Amino acid sequence: xxxxxxxxxxxxxxxxxxxxxxxxxxxLWGLKLGIDFAGGTLAEYSFNDSRPDVGQVRDVxxxxxxxxxxxxxxxxxxxxxxxxxxxxxxxxxxxxxLKNSFGADKVVENKFESIGPVVGNELKNxxxxxxxxxxxxxxxxxxxxxxxxxxxxQSWKYGVGAIIALIHDLTIVMGIFSALGHFLGYELxxxxxxxxxxxxxxxxxxxxxxxxxxxxxxxxxAGEKFEDTVNRSINETMARSINTGFAxxxxxxxxxxxxxxxxxxxxxxxxxxxxxGTYSSxxxxxxxxxxxxxxxxxxx
Amino acid sequence: xxxxxxxxxxxxxxxxLDFTLFYLKFMAVxxxxxxxxxVFIIILTILAVLFDGxxxxxxxxxxxxxxxxxxxxxAFWNKFDFHLGLDLKGGTQLLYQADTSKIDSQDADSxxxxxxxxxxxxxxxxxxxxxxxxxxxxxxxxxxxxxELAGVKDVNQAIQMIGxxxxxxxxxxxxxxxxxxxxxxxxxxxxxxxxxxxxxxKAEEISQRALAGEDFGNLAREFSEDAGSKDxxxxxxxxxxxxxxxxxxxxxxxxxxxxEITAVPVKTQFGYHIIKKAEERQAESGExxxxxxxxxxxxxxxxxxxxxxxxxxAIKTAKDMVPPVDQWSNTQLSGKNLKRASVQYTQSTGxxxxxxxxxxEGARLFEEITARNVGxxxxxxxxxxxxxxxxxxxxxxxxKAVITGRFNLKESKDLVQKLNAGALPxxxxxxxxxTVGPSLGQxxxxxSLVAGLWGLLAIAVFIILYYRLPGLIAVLALxxxxxxxxxxxxxxNVTLTLSGIAGFIISVGMAVDANVLVFERLKEELQxxxxxxxxxxxxxxxxxxxxxxxxxxxxxTCGILIWVGTSVMKGFAIxxxxxxxxxxFTAIIVTRSFMRLLPAKxxxxxxWLIWRGKKSNK
Numbered sequence: 001x002x003x004x005x006x007x008x009x010x011x012x013x014x015x016x017x018x019x020x021x022x023x024x025x026x027x028l029w030g031l032k033l034g035i036d037f038a039g040g041t042l043a044e045y046s047f048n049d050s051r052p053d054v055g056q057v058r059d060v061x062x063x064x065x066x067x068x069x070x071x072x073x074x075x076x077x078x079x080x081x082x083x084x085x086x087x088x089x090x091x092x093x094x095x096x097x098l099k100n101s102f103g104a105d106k107v108v109e110n111k112f113e114s115i116g117p118v119v120g121n122e123l124k125n126x127x128x129x130x131x132x133x134x135x136x137x138x139x140x141x142x143x144x145x146x147x148x149x150x151x152x153x154q155s156w157k158y159g160v161g162a163i164i165a166l167i168h169d170l171t172i173v174m175g176i177f178s179a180l181g182h183f184l185g186y187e188l189x190x191x192x193x194x195x196x197x198x199x200x201x202x203x204x205x206x207x208x209x210x211x212x213x214x215x216x217x218x219x220x221x222a223g224e225k226f227e228d229t230v231n232r233s234i235n236e237t238m239a240r241s242i243n244t245g246f247a248x249x250x251x252x253x254x255x256x257x258x259x260x261x262x263x264x265x266x267x268x269x270x271x272x273x274x275x276x277g278t279y280s281s282x283x284x285x286x287x288x289x290x291x292x293x294x295x296x297x298x299x300x
Numbered sequence: 301x302x303x304x305x306x307x308x309x310x311x312x313x314x315x316x317l318d319f320t321l322f323y324l325k326f327m328a329v330x331x332x333x334x335x336x337x338x339v340f341i342i343i344l345t346i347l348a349v350l351f352d353g354x355x356x357x358x359x360x361x362x363x364x365x366x367x368x369x370x371x372x373x374x375a376f377w378n379k380f381d382f383h384l385g386l387d388l389k390g391g392t393q394l395l396y397q398a399d400t401s402k403i404d405s406q407d408a409d410s411x412x413x414x415x416x417x418x419x420x421x422x423x424x425x426x427x428x429x430x431x432x433x434x435x436x437x438x439x440x441x442x443x444x445x446x447x448e449l450a451g452v453k454d455v456n457q458a459i460q461m462i463g464x465x466x467x468x469x470x471x472x473x474x475x476x477x478x479x480x481x482x483x484x485x486x487x488x489x490x491x492x493x494x495x496x497x498x499x500x501x502k503a504e505e506i507s508q509r510a511l512a513g514e515d516f517g518n519l520a521r522e523f524s525e526d527a528g529s530k531d532x533x534x535x536x537x538x539x540x541x542x543x544x545x546x547x548x549x550x551x552x553x554x555x556x557x558x559x560e561i562t563a564v565p566v567k568t569q570f571g572y573h574i575i576k577k578a579e580e581r582q583a584e585s586g587e588x589x590x591x592x593x594x595x596x597x598x599x600x601x602x603x604x605x606x607x608x609x610x611x612x613x614a615i616k617t618a619k620d621m622v623p624p625v626d627q628w629s630n631t632q633l634s635g636k637n638l639k640r641a642s643v644q645y646t647q648s649t650g651x652x653x654x655x656x657x658x659x660x661e662g663a664r665l666f667e668e669i670t671a672r673n674v675g676x677x678x679x680x681x682x683x684x685x686x687x688x689x690x691x692x693x694x695x696x697x698x699x700k701a702v703i704t705g706r707f708n709l710k711e712s713k714d715l716v717q718k719l720n721a722g723a724l725p726x727x728x729x730x731x732x733x734x735t736v737g738p739s740l741g742q743x744x745x746x747x748s749l750v751a752g753l754w755g756l757l758a759i760a761v762f763i764i765l766y767y768r769l770p771g772l773i774a775v776l777a778l779x780x781x782x783x784x785x786x787x788x789x790x791x792x793n794v795t796l797t798l799s800g801i802a803g804f805i806i807s808v809g810m811a812v813d814a815n816v817l818v819f820e821r822l823k824e825e826l827q828x829x830x831x832x833x834x835x836x837x838x839x840x841x842x843x844x845x846x847x848x849x850x851x852x853x854x855x856x857t858c859g860i861l862i863w864v865g866t867s868v869m870k871g872f873a874i875x876x877x878x879x880x881x882x883x884x885f886t887a888i889i890v891t892r893s894f895m896r897l898l899p900a901k902x903x904x905x906x907x908w909l910i911w912r913g914k915k916s917n918k
């Protein structure tokens with residue numbers, strides 16, 4: 001049996017370091033928001049024959065005095081343009097410049113998204129509301145599901161434990177994306193928020209399974225110390241936590257490599273979330289209960 | 301047959317309710333009766349397979365999947381469509397902000413609804429399959445209009461058209477309109493005849509070239525004046541009788557043999573056709589019955605289908621020479637003179653009627669028009685379409701009028717909405733636009749499906765290697781799970797988007813989790829020295845609470861996403877929650893039933909069939 005609960009300080013320190021690093025990254029660099037939230041235009045064009053290079057495209061826009069267009073190459077024959085939010089006339093103007101310079105039948109518009117700043121702000125609010133509401137309801141549900149367990153730790157503390165593990169997972173994932181955004185220019189879109197919410201579900205889900213076993217073991221553990229019951233429960237559910245995490249990770253790996261560009265960040269975020277979610281449900285969430293119980297004992 | 305017959309009469313909601321009730325009853329009885337359960341699972345799986353049909357590329361009408369015609373009840377299954385979102389089939393989503401600042405707040409709902417109707421009609425006229433125009437109220441009380449257009453080639457034109465202010469016109473009968481046939485002057489007649497003679501010559505020339513062996517498709521591409529088939533080399537596709545005009549039909553069904561080209565161009569109302577009959581076949585539904593005086597008899601029906609191509613050289617008719625005189629002529633009265641329209645009730649009978657209120661100029665114009673047209677109809681047009689043609693009873697002064705008639709409440713509200721769309725100025729402003737080209741969408745579907753399938757395969761291999769025989773059963777359950785999920789997306793009309801596919805794939809993870817929980821528990825119970833049968837029951841019983849708790853917490857998240865989320869979040873949450881509900885069924889009931897069927901003695905004898913873990917050293 002692994003002595004996880006007894007060595008909890010090591011894991012707490014690891015998590016604390018990661019957590020603090022994530023907070024620092026987030027406060028230094030923030031999250032690099034894509035046009036879904038910040039507003040702006042993202043357009044993808046593909047070229048049938050030969051793709052012009054970034055410099056050529058830039059020159060063309062400069063000559064037409066269209067300003068502030070970022071040009072990027074993507075895939076084999078695509079270019080991606082980023083600029084401020086455009087109205088339909090400006091959109092047509094942009095497209096016309098490409099068609100006139102590189103041949104009308106050579107350029108195909110694969111994707112055009114232009115989002116006004118108002119809409120972006122609304123989405124941000126929606127995302128935050130969804131995150132907060134979900135957390136609240138999950139605490140309530142856990143408190144309800146664990147209501148029969150009140151000794152030695154009250155049922156709502158399981159809820160709080162699950163949420164602490166959750167905040168830990170989400171913050172670290174966001175911290176990593178803050179760094180990825182800063183160094184590699186990863187932009188976050190609507191999918192990223194969806195992934196955060198999935199991580200939220202998964203993390204809580206994973207924690208609950210371990211708690212559930214603790215709850216079950218508490219009913220027939222007369223004379224056993226709380227610490228020992230928790231440690232036993234972690235060990236008994238460990239294979240399940242790892243296997244489920246591994247199975248989900250397998251699918252995600254395939255999605256990451258073959259699932260296409262548009263969901264890659266989403267999938268990466270899910271992979272990280274599932275990794276930390278599994279980690280925290282084993283090494284953080286349950287040991288926290290023990291800490292809480294010990295604090296209670298000292299007061300007496 | 302009777303069951304299917306019964307379902308054919310129900311609408312979708314009733315069918316869903318029926319299935320749900322059946323499902324719940326079924327969950328209640330299956331606790332004990334394994335045999336019955338297995339039979340049910342097999343039936344359900346077969347239904348799901350039928351339902352899923354075969355995967356085919358996106359068809360023109362936007363359908364992606366269909367059950368082959370020969371399957372029993374295909375017509376019933378195909379009632380349910382498999383919807384792809386714009387990000388997968390390609391299309392444009394436009395988001396408009398409606399500016400309601402210039403109208404009374406009490407009229408805002410109706411006015412914005414009017415704008416929606418106008419946009420809907422314009423988009424329909426543009427030939428978009430299943431356009432979606434929705435009103436969204438924002439938290440601040442503003443109005444948004446979401447317009448989704450699938451498969452529009454010229455988005456720019458669509459945007460221009462949607463953005464135009466609706467035009468409401470009042471028209472009176474045209475004095476010049478006689479309703480008689482058009483008479484051509486001698487000059488016009490000659491011009492028409494000359495043109496048609498030239499067309500005939502041209503057709504004969506092309507006909508000669510085609511008969512001499514020149515490529516028919518190339519000739520069609522070069523000369524044909526049928527815009528619909530020209531670019532396909534004149535190809536008209538497979539057609540059965542009744543598709544074309546009689547002259548054309550006679551040629552392809554009776555005169556020509558497969559492979560032949562008409563010796564002389566065939567004349568129809570459209571012009572001269574040079575026709576090539578490529579192939580002929582018998583349609584699959586070979587039987588027909590006719591009911592005469594209550595007795596039903598089989599009737600021989602000509603059910604041949606012909607694949608043909610043509611080159612059209614168009615001719616002119618009298619209508620092309622002189623445009624017909626419009627029945628209605630414009631008046632100066634228009635939407636800008638109409639202050640508002642509303643629904644009122646007659647004092648005597650309480651029936652709904654539509655009241656109009658004009659401004660000063662409108663009142664004057666309306667008085668003149670009604671004075672001229674007592675006893676005659678006037679027409680109200682919105683965007684060039686007549687929306688109401690009331691008859692004037694008397695001259696109306698004072699700028700207030702009512703339109704009465706046998707309206708029900710809905711009809712009168714509809715009319716008011718249309719009138720207000722032209723009367724109340726609600727400028728709309730495009731604030732966000734998302735366009736995905738069809739090729740990119742197609743690529744996304746293929747990529748995510750392929751990746752998802754590989755992922756599923758990897759999970760299957762892992763589970764079988766790790767858990768062995770139970771793993772194999774879990775994989776079987778997982779396959780049933782995938783089939784039922786697909787079937788329910790169609791049944792529930794879920795619009796499948798990229799995020800929806802992601803939700804489905806995550807839900808597979810959840811489905812696996814339930815099985816993993818049970819198998820780990822089974823391992824423990826076996827280690828404690830129980831026999832296979834009792835260990836199995838214990839494992840399912842003990843893992844139940846974990847499965848429920850973890851799935852409920854995910855369902856809570858999904859519920860909130862559907863409640864407050866954006867369309868991307870909703871798409872994800874819907875497939876995920878459907879997945880969770882189905883996986884609870886497959887992971888528990890399907891797996892348990894099949895496991896119970898396993899011969900316990902064999903398993904006790906062949907210990908390698910189940911992974912039992914290492915001997916624990918406690």
